[in-house]
Amino acid sequence: MSTLVVENLTKTYPGTRKAPPVEAVRGISFSVEPGEFLGLLGPNGAGKSTTLGCMSTLVRPTGGRIVVDGAEVGKDPSGVKRSLAVVPQMRNLDRELTVRELLVFHGRYFGLEATEREARATRLLDDLQVADKAGAKPATLSGGQQQRVMIARALMHDPKVVLLDEPTTGLDPQARRLLWETLQRLHQRGLTFILTTHYMEEADRLCERVAIVDHGRILTLDTPAALKKSLPGAQVLDLWMRAPQPLAPRLRAVTGVLNIEAVEASDGDADGLERLRLFVEPGEGLLDRVLVAVREGGADLRHVSLSQPSLEDVYIHLTGRGLRE
Amino acid sequence: MTAFLALLHRDLTVAARQAPFLLLATLTQPILVILVFGNILPRLGLVSATFGIVMVPGLMAIAILMAGVQGVLMPLVQDFSGTREVDERLLAPISVFGVTVERIVAGAVHAATAGLVAGPAMILLMHGTGLGDVQPRWALLLPFIAICGLLSASFGLTLGTQVQPRFAGLLFAVVLGPMMLFGCAYYPWAQLKEIGPVRFLFLLNPLTFVSEAMRLAVTPEAPHMPTPLLLAGLFGWLVTFTFLGTRAFEKRAIL
Numbered sequence: 115m116s117t118l119v120v121e122n123l124t125k126t127y128p129g130t131r132k133a134p135p136v137e138a139v140r141g142i143s144f145s146v147e148p149g150e151f152l153g154l155l156g157p158n159g160a161g162k163s164t165t166l167g168c169m170s171t172l173v174r175p176t177g178g179r180i181v182v183d184g185a186e187v188g189k190d191p192s193g194v195k196r197s198l199a200v201v202p203q204m205r206n207l208d209r210e211l212t213v214r215e216l217l218v219f220h221g222r223y224f225g226l227e228a229t230e231r232e233a234r235a236t237r238l239l240d241d242l243q244v245a246d247k248a249g250a251k252p253a254t255l256s257g258g259q260q261q262r263v264m265i266a267r268a269l270m271h272d273p274k275v276v277l278l279d280e281p282t283t284g285l286d287p288q289a290r291r292l293l294w295e296t297l298q299r300l301h302q303r304g305l306t307f308i309l310t311t312h313y314m315e316e317a318d319r320l321c322e323r324v325a326i327v328d329h330g331r332i333l334t335l336d337t338p339a340a341l342k343k344s345l346p347g348a349q350v351l352d353l354w355m356r357a358p359q360p361l362a363p364r365l366r367a368v369t370g371v372l373n374i375e376a377v378e379a380s381d382g383d384a385d386g387l388e389r390l391r392l393f394v395e396p397g398e399g400l401l402d403r404v405l406v407a408v409r410e411g412g413a414d415l416r417h418v419s420l421s422q423p424s425l426e427d428v429y430i431h432l433t434g435r436g437l438r439e
Numbered sequence: 440m441t442a443f444l445a446l447l448h449r450d451l452t453v454a455a456r457q458a459p460f461l462l463l464a465t466l467t468q469p470i471l472v473i474l475v476f477g478n479i480l481p482r483l484g485l486v487s488a489t490f491g492i493v494m495v496p497g498l499m500a501i502a503i504l505m506a507g508v509q510g511v512l513m514p515l516v517q518d519f520s521g522t523r524e525v526d527e528r529l530l531a532p533i534s535v536f537g538v539t540v541e542r543i544v545a546g547a548v549h550a551a552t553a554g555l556v557a558g559p560a561m562i563l564l565m566h567g568t569g570l571g572d573v574q575p576r577w578a579l580l581l582p583f584i585a586i587c588g589l590l591s592a593s594f595g596l597t598l599g600t601q602v603q604p605r606f607a608g609l610l611f612a613v614v615l616g617p618m619m620l621f622g623c624a625y626y627p628w629a630q631l632k633e634i635g636p637v638r639f640l641f642l643l644n645p646l647t648f649v650s651e652a653m654r655l656a657v658t659p660e661a662p663h664m665p666t667p668l669l670l671a672g673l674f675g676w677l678v679t680f681t682f683l684g685t686r687a688f689e690k691r692a693i694l
Contacts (some may be wrong), residue, residue, distance in 0.1 A: 127694065173531055173694045192532040200530055206523045210453040221529035222445040267527075 115184075116145040117306050118169070118198075118275050125164050125330075138164040140330035141178070146275065146308060151301050153321030154310045155425060161330040162310035163203060166277050169308075170200045183274045196224065196346055199268035203279040205260045207252035213263050214239065214248040224271035229313035231270070238266040242296060258289025262296065269300075278309040282316060294319060298438040314425035326429055333432045341428045347372040347393035350423050351404065357413035364407050365392060370400040377430055387416055391430060393423075442533035443541050450545035454510075465506055466554040466560055469498035473561050491507035493560045493661060495573050497624030502546030502557035504622075504646050504654075505582065507550030507591025508598065508615065511542055511678055515599035519691060529692055538692075539596065539685040543546035546592025547585065552586045558657065571658060580656035587649040590677045594645055609671045622646025627654060629662035645680070 123142045129135035139161045146152050154162040167173030169180055171191045179186065185193030208216045214235055221231030242262040244255075251258055261281060268276055278297070282290040291295040297320055301307055311317050318338045319325045325335040334341060355361075362374045373393040395398060401420075408415050454461065477491025486615060518525040526642055528538045558580075562573045602610055622632075623646045631638035641647045651664040663669075 167694065170530060171693075172526060186594050191534070195530055195532050200526075202523065202526060204521070206526055208449075208524055208527065209522070210456075211449075217447045219445065220527070222448065223442050223528075223533075225441040225445075225532075 115310065117148045117183055118146040118308070119179075119181045120144050120165070120169070121179040123165060123168055123180065124176045124221050125161075125168060125173060126176045138330055139168070139175075142327070142330070142332055143178075143334065144335060146306060148274075149301075149304050149306055151297075151307045151309070151320055151322045153317040153324040154308070155312070155314060155317040155324050155429065156310075156325050157312055158326035159201065160327040162327050163279055164330075165327075166200070166279050166308070166310055169194075170198060170277060172194060172200075175399070177237060196271065197274045199271065199273035199275070200277045201261075201264045201268050201279065201281055203283065205252075205257070205264065207260060207267070209252055212251060213244060213255070216217055216252070216263075217267055220267050220270045226271065233437075234270055235266075236273075238269055241268045241311045243292075251407050254291070258285050259295055261285065261289070262267060265300075267282060269305075275306045275308060278307060280310055280312070282311070290316075314429065318425050324425060326425075326432060328429075328433050334428070336418055338425055341425060342423045345393060345423045345427055347395050347423075349394050350421050350427050351392040351394050351401075351420070352377075352417075352419040353390045353392065353404075353409065353415060354417040355390070355415045356386075357388055357411060359411065361408060361411045361413055362389065364411050365390070365404065366402045368400075368407050370395050370397050370403065375430065375434060378434065391427070393431075396420075442531045443537050446528060446531065446533070446538070446541045447545055450541070451509045451548060454545070454549060461506070461549070461553070462556060464509075465502050466558055469557045469561055470564060471501055472498055473564050477565055486559075491565055492573060492658055493627065495558070495565060496657040497622075497626075497650045498561060499554050499558045499657065500587070500622070500646060500650040500653045501619055501624050503550045503554040503587050504591045504594070504597040504618075504648060504649055505615070506553035507546050507588055508595035511546035511592045511595035512548035512599040512607065512610075515542070515567060515596070515688075516602075518606045519599075520604035525692060535689045535693060536685055539688045540681075542688075543596055543681065543684070546595055547588035550588035550591045551584045554587065558653075562657075576656040576659060580653075583652040583656050586673050586677065587652055588678065590645060590649065590673060593677055593680035594683050596688060597680045600684055600687035618644055618646050623650040627651070627662045628664045642668075642672060645672075648676060 121143050122429065123139055127138060127141040129137045136378055141164055154165065156162050163371065164173055168175045169182065171187055171194055175187065182194045183197035185197055188193050209217070211219060217235040217238060218231050221234060226234070239248050244259055244262050244266065247255055247259060252263065255263065284292055294316070297307065309320060322337060323335060324338055324341060327330045327333070362376065365371055366374055371392050371394055375391045377389040377391050392404070473491060473494065476486060477495055480486045481488045529535060546563065558575065567572055598610060598614070619639060623641060624646065628638065628641060628647055631641060648669060651669050653660060654663045655666070655669065
């Protein structure tokens, strides 16, 4: 039996005098098997966090059905809340308590016996490498440490599913890597995770299946390898340039170029440069042929990058937009 | 129920740690006011010596109201302006209504403690000045303090859920300040007969009933509001604010 089932979930936030209603989720369905690590990958505003909020009972769904370990959201909220744990995007540790106390109190909220909650707090503090911070207040911890304490807190009541909402946003690369290792370790022990993220590397590295979410819908859902395989061509060639005329028709005629997509400019791109993404079958002379076509088109080529396809390429292929906008 | 008691335990644990600050915040104002109005002004002959006795229950009422409102309002405003610590409570196996009622009960404990500390402190102070003795009816005082605490906390919940966090500071100047002046804390409602039917407007102020409840219990010999009206006001406002506050809380907490 699936640990979690989401069927045709919709959520529309009602409008106000100044703002129109927002259709954040427009019919999302998926299920998660026990022990699975599922990712919802998409840009900010895609509806990932709202979907997570609906599962956790903190957001009231407009339509659809969510069942967590046999308990249905809306009918048995307490049952749902016992079965899942949430690591929210916003760090919301109890500021008045020490790290150890806040774990123990969390266990108390869920009715754990005194000896049990003390033992679990000790074990989880060790497990998440924050034992040395047991007596500290959360405000004195680094972002990565707070994040690990939030995971420890989430695990106190032994949930069936853990929801992670953008867990590494705002962390430095080192803290991010440490958190990834921690999550992988916990997952190997059989914990079920659902993660939202807009970092494709994170989804690629942690998740067994990834749903690509955009504008409140799931565009595709599969293993990262299968998603990347679904792209035309074996490699991706990105070209940044200034072109007086559209180059795509000319490039499409080049042998070895399977598909071309114009990528909308995003913050990360150099200012005003046009970006073309070529899905290519690498072969002898391919780069030469592409460069000749660019030169003949009168374009001023500034930057080239040849890479293995990533989940971001899948996203761009599906939406025509970059992930970080 | 387990989750409810656990949340209450957490709130009382934290409140106990902050007790010195809470006491300071609660006691400073009434003690200084009693000193001025119960001691200095009577000596100068500017007010009658009994004025201090009129003020003791009123100042207790203010202490209860302010502590109850602050005990609920401040965490609420912080939560809604960004810390979202409330989400952990909402994710505990308890209904949203349960989370809200726990907030009211915790605020009421806060308020009742303030009343129980401020009252005897002022009574001792009055006794020390030799201006008069106050002998409260404890059997009446304790349940009244409990109800008034709940009323104050539910009022704080209503304010906290209706007001934008950035206007929270304004509340004290625009709402709570006038409430204290027109809440029968410094004069008995019964004696407002002098100002005519306008006195019924004072019944819109929940502090009026808290003041009168304290007056009935602390200085029963002084003129006070008829008991049926007093009880109707206390329970009426308690039910109204609990209803408005819990409804608004759920609206803001669950999107």
